[in-house]
Amino acid sequence: MHSHNQAEIKTATRTKKIVLAGNPNVGKSIFFNYLTGLYVEVSNYPGTTVEILKGRYKDFIVYDTPGVYGLSSFNDEERIAKNIIIEADVILNVVDAVNLERDLFLTLQLIDSGKPVVVALNMMDEVEKKKIKINVEKLSKILGVPVIPTVAVKQIGFKEVIEAIENTIATGNRDKKISEKISNIAKKFGISEIEALLILEGDAEIVDKYKSRFDGELYSYDEREKIYVDRRNRVNQIVAEVVSVDTVGGKVSSFVGRIAIHPIFGLFFIIVVLYLAYLLVGKLISQELVDFTENKIGKELYELNLRKLVANYFPVDVKVSVIDENEEVVAERIFNFEHGFKDSPDVFNQMREFARGKNVEYDFNFKSPVLVILFGEFGVLTMTVRYLLFLLLPLVVGFYLMLAILEDSGYLPRLATFVDRLMNYIGLNGKAVIPMILGFGCVTMATITTRLLSTTREKRIITAILQITIPCSAQLAVITTLLMRAGFEATLVYILVMFTVFITIGLTLNKILPGEATPLLIDLPPMRIPRLENLVRKTLMRTFYFIKEAGMWFFIGAFVVGFMQVTGLLNKWIQILSPLTVNWLQLPAEASRAFIMGIVRRDFGAAGFYSLDLTPMQTVVGLVTITLFVPCIASLMIMLKERGLSEGLIIWASSWLIAFSVGGIVSQILI
């Protein structure tokens, strides 16, 4: 997200950019959705940190930015927001009218930047409820920009906002004390005014950008603290002039919000949240829905018919097994088709007779290696499609929905506060709980968001924890299903083991890495009931990305395994690993196959245990090993990019070591 001096090479015909800016949790996304409609591009995900949304409104390009409290470079979200704002033609600044004192700081900074600004004074309904009175006209006059009262959730004031955006060209009333300095710097160095302001405020990134051109001269402009204090005082003065509150005091946060950070009840709150999540994802989706989609649609409808279709024309052996109510095979027969079904109608009729009216399972053995790779047990077009569409898709939707609910409800910052002290023990602050929770969605995505943390030390610790111990939604989905099968005891053992490893890695890294945790300082948004429309949008967008990203690796993985199966390499690998798998982990030799798939994708690995007949404790051993085992290729790539080659490879290699040591120890104890 670098800005390439585009401000300097503006052309008259260029499409205008509307950029939405505001503090976190002020309702920006509702404005964005309203402006852009359905067609939105999410750019970021593998490459950069935070989700950047881009869409169109009439002739404008509309950008959403991450919520920030000001323009600066304290973390990645701020850097990205700042760089998009630098490119803006019009800024729509969404302001939480209830927290005017906090939000106007950014507003004044945006106005000081010299960009045209429209202020949407949002949440006016809550302002009324809280008996706060805001003199909007006066505020607009003081700021020198249009200020429009809105209630985003009811789309009140949207028409006026759009009208103002389309017509706004004027910039607001800047701080007189700095406006002259800004224009001087801008003129002297030939840069835009917003960049001049940032240089004046000593913004490290902008200073760095120009320092080669102006030697050390730029450093002399750091007046940040003075400007900030002045701006803060101006905000307080403005608020004193335009806001009057009828009631004094009152409860700040809702009952739920207070419970969430209560020393004792907060813990119950976490348990309730986790239980609800379990009901949604663990029970409803991973058991009932997936059972239907995977077995009924995936296996019986899709795979069977696809294979039958292929078997019409190509040589194949079909093993038909008759199964009774106890899922046991009572009869079995193999039918040979030298040149496919069509060529041997007699055999085909025999097979039909054999299967008629019984509960049967078909096992297709294609003669051609190519067909095995495409339609066999691990077929690129059979198993891969089934896993991806009928097993993973419903589960991933479930997990992303849950994540969206957690994000939109405003619970995450409270959770961060609640666990702050605990996270200190593993060298992190409460904020690190956010990448961790996101890791349960997608480790790759979470690894990127570790940039939110301020020190290298914290990034190191959380990256190692994420890549080694946290299972991603796709893997978790498969794990949940397998654990449900294995029973309560197995689930408990699994959780206990994983938690112990997690704590041990954290404590160890905290001990051996020099330095200490940086303290927490965050604003807590009020807890709200998430808006369904937003949840659906977020979930669909992320799911789409997931399938797009993961899909390719799935096909590659299936191809590799299929290829190895056909060439006999798979059996070699199983043999090589078998002392480890059979003697040390005490799993069937075929479990090695899961590990090979696990290198490609984590969930793919766990899914490899699906077809094996494991005892509950073997399931635990297998799952512990595969969870701790190497992260998927996508997240390995991101980790190497984020943490560098040597550190990334050390973490990757440790995951091999830790996975097999812990898995083995658990196995020796349990089995």
Next chain:
Amino acid sequence: MDKIMRLNEVEPGTEIEICELPSGAIKTHFIRLGITEGTKVKCAHKLPGGTVVISKLHQEIAVGSDIAKKILVKKI
């Protein structure tokens, strides 16, 4: 009554005035969030381990124990 103390020593529910913030990035962030020296806030919660939540009007801010130790306040 204006005994100066550290934020982490304040009982929850007490109204306080901020006397001194640690300088540097922490201070800049406080300023942006709306808190400067002289701002009146309330200590809303104190979590085990020393993380403090302060409130001001309709706003709540969580302050890690290590920062709370460095903030000087007085009762009002």
